[in-house]
Amino acid sequence: MPRPQQHRQRRARPAAGIALAAALALTATACGDSGGGASGGEGSGKGKIVFWDNNGGVRTDVWKQIIAAFEKKYPDIDVEYVGIPIADVQKKYDTAIAGGGLPDVGGVGTAYLATMVAQNALEPLGDRIDAGGLKGRLVTGMVSGVRAAGGRGKEMYEVPTSANQGTLWYRTDLFAAAGLQPPTTWAEFYRAAAALTDAAGNRFGFTLRGGKGSIAQALEMMYAQSGIENFWNGDRTTVNDPKNVAALEKYTGLYKKATPEADLNNDFVNMVAEFDHGSVGMLQHNLGSYNDHIKAFGKDKVDGIPLPPSQDGGVRTIVSNPVDGLGMFKAGKNKAAAWKFIEFAASAPMNSLWNESAGAIPANTGAGQDKWISDAKPTKAAMESLNDPRTKIVQFPYYLPDWNTITKADTEPDFQKVLLGRMTAKDFADELAGKLNAARADFAEHNKP
Secondary structure, eight states, rough: OOOOOHHHHHSOOHHHEEEEEEEEGOOOHHHHHOOTTTOOOOOOSSSEEEETTTTTTHHHHHHHHHHHHHHHHOTTTEEEEEEEETTTTTHHHHHHHHOOOOSSSSEEETHHHHHHHHOBBBBHHHHHHHHHHHTBBBBBHHHHHHHHHHTTTTTSSSSSEEEEEEEEEEEEEHHHHHTTTOOOOOHHHHHHHHOOGGGTTBEEEEEEEOOHHHHHHHHHHHHHHHOOOOSEEEEEESTTOOOHHHHHHHHHHHTTTTGGGGGOOOHHHHHHHHHHIIIIIEEEEEEGGHHHHHHOOOTTTEEEEOOOOTTTOOOOOEOOOEEEEEEBTTOSHHHHHHHHHHHHSSHHHHHHHHHHTTOOSSBGGTTTOOHHHHHHHHHHHHHHHHHOTTEEOOOOOTTTTTTTHTTTTTHHHHHHHHTTTTOOOOHHHHHHHHHHHHHHHHHTTTTTT
């Protein structure tokens, strides 16, 4: 028998969220006034609902377009938009779950889905999907990712809207000037990073993320180079496999040799800005920064390709980027209206609009053939690589309640030590592996059938 839900909720909730709950609970803006475990109701299907955008600011404009179209179709429903910066969204949700004030609908990513499910905050959506217009219209791989991330079998706790993929962005003009071709092997990548570097002239071949979010990027570069296809080997992680350790040594060896020194503290915003400033030849980031690069350089001076396979002509190993989506909260008192909004936002036209703005891969299969995808070469290349039978996806265990804590606050300082030469790649990988193995064992213990 599973442990009581209350116990699992207590374990899954990050300590920071509990500590801040009392102080911040009153700041949460929403219709619902209950905590995560409370149940609301279907409501009339009319009136006001509150929507939290989990990437407020970056995606505000496109969401306001979608909301305006929705309110035109459903004039008896009013959507209050609340933009939450992506760096604050998990803390904001944890605070509202603990102290009340959840929205009716919220943007939810699979990276923190399991924590919210364990706290009993989200409404299961499988039956609603099967009974409505989204049945059979969602990309199978994204559905599988959402189910796995929820940690409760095949139930869906969010409707997927988009997925990302790691992309190697490169300056086509700088490559041409140096007589280089786009790197299709890792040897070519490292040669290009060196060839494009002139530290005295403040020009660098690559920029990496050493600050917030550094671990996800490091893992992506490790598995892409090692060719290891599974995150787990039995009940032990492959993070510290010797092939991954060797890949990490190569990757971190770029720091200050082919990258700016400021990369040590760069989060994704600063890393992307470093590239878009114009003095860097390559950047590894996901499709989400596509439009930033186009604005900075124009389509003729920048392009993006999938990360190379581990061996020339061999298997391409890519990590499972989080799937973004929309969740409905149990505390909501107007679920009928909330579901109308989710269905509308995930419909083919709106899903296409959103993903064109974000440069991401649409979740609705009806959007997959739209012209903008053919015009956006990096997005098209990412979709083609996902459909390539030689591509293997390394599934990250987003279902582990401790995944985010381990791969962010617990490990990012150690990664900076590796960059500075104060910790070896092997010690780093062993330390991370130990935490992940313990988290998996703990999860298994508390989720016994």
